[in-house]
Amino acid sequence: MVRSAATLFSTRGANATSFSDVIAQSGAPRGSIYHHFPEGKKQLAIDAIGWTAQRVLAHLRASTAATPGDVLEYFIAMWRHVVVSSHAAAGCAVAGVALDTPHDEAxxxxxxxxxxxxxxxxxxxxLVAAGVPAARAxxxxxxxxxxxxxxxxxxxxxxxxxxxxxxxxxxxxLLP
Amino acid sequence: MVRSAATLFSTRGANATSFSDVIAQSGAPRGSIYHHFPEGKKQLAIDAIGWTAQRVLAHLRASTAATPGDVLEYFIAMWRHVVVSSHAAAGCAVAGVALDTPHDEAxxxxxxxxxxxxxxxxxxxxLVAAGVPAARAxxxxxxxxxxxxxxxxxxxxxxxxxxxxxxxxxxxxLLP
DNA sequence: CGGGTACTATGATGATCGTCATACTGACTG
DNA sequence: CAGTCAGTATGACGATCATCATAGTACCCG
Known part of the structure; x- marks a missing residue:
């Protein structure tokens, strides 16, 4: 469910994604929504963000880039793959939630x-590990x-x- | 109504903004929605984008910047003002629509x-007028x-x- | 004054949404 | 075997949404 929510958020935003959509796309049972997400949709959004964040972090940590240029290229290639493989339909799930959430939902x-x-x-x-000064990095x-x-x-x-x-x-x- | 829609889109996204919200914020009469926007919400979104686009363009054209640095600074200052004056609640209305709209809504x-x-x-x-080569500009x-x-x-x-x-x-x- | 056009008031419609209550299933514990 | 409990099924709830139909008002042109 979290994975489905994340991909749906990245293609339509958070508000355009209903629980019904998540259920349909994930095949998860309808009845257990509030068992796994007692706080409702807000919690689903938070969990989807957390899942996405960890996934991206894990991918970044798998990088073997040694030069500053390779570091940036690795990061950029990740996003490029998102665009290409979705035919420019998908974006960033975190951004999809950020723009759809009132700024007072702390x-x-x-x-x-x-x-x-x-x-x-x-x-x-x-970047620092590749030799860029910390502030610039x-x-x-x-x-x-x-x-x-x-x-x-x-x-x-x-x-x-x-x-x-x-x-x-x-x-x-921007790189030295 | 278009102005209200644009500001609401920029703070909550397009899907989180209902006609009721636009009515409430603009003081416009409820009954005349489909008189002015026969195509419904889609048309409101398009009009709000067009209005925002023209407003930004007009502001840009009023610039007297002569150096490439001044050109960029003028553009950046505009967005900075949006953030500061809204206490970081508002963003770009066009982006708010872009992320909330399914990519097949042509x-x-x-x-x-x-x-x-x-x-x-x-x-x-x-930038070209300020001396930057066209491709780089x-x-x-x-x-x-x-x-x-x-x-x-x-x-x-x-x-x-x-x-x-x-x-x-x-x-x-990035400037020369 | 008369008629037409632009706009508004009011409220209904069907759909969908998030949320939740109740009852059932199955597996694991002791 | 009895009991507990995580997970699921089903379906209902009030609210809200976009959309529209109908009837009304204001105003302008001749």
């Missing part, structure tokens, strides 16, 4: 923020993350991967 | 794409747009303007 927003920060920090860490990591999130939206709008490629090429210039 | 997606492209092209044009403009859209999401998640400022500083490095 716990959901906190999960969103934690996900973004974990990715940014992991990326910065890898943090800034480059954050900019790359923002660039990707924005590029995902542009790709979705255009229906192709071209914007992401163009953004990626520019982001590479 | 006419809405076309409006979204047109909005993004018009901004990107206007920005590139100004287009790439920098697209990257800046993507960076801002992503930064808006990060600011919303964090509740502050810090991510946007960090991204802005890095984007400036």
């Amino acid at each position: 716990d959901v927003m906190h999960a969103v923020n934690a996900a973004f920060r974990s990715w940014s920090e992991q990326l910065a860490e890898q 943090r800034a480059i990591a954050l900019t790359t993350l923002a660039g990707m999130e924005g590029a995902l939206i542009l790709c979705r709008a255009e229906g192709g991967v071209a914007p992401l490629d163009a953004v990626a090429e520019e982001l590479m210039r | 006419d809405v997606m076309h409006a979204v794409n047109a909005a993004f492209r018009s901004w990107s092209e206007q920005l590139a044009e100004q 287009r790439a920098i403009a697209l990257t800046t747009l993507a960076g801002m859209e992503g930064a808006l999401i990060l600011c919303r998640a964090e509740g502050g303007v810090a991510p946007l400022d960090a991204v802005a500083e890095e984007l400036m490095r």
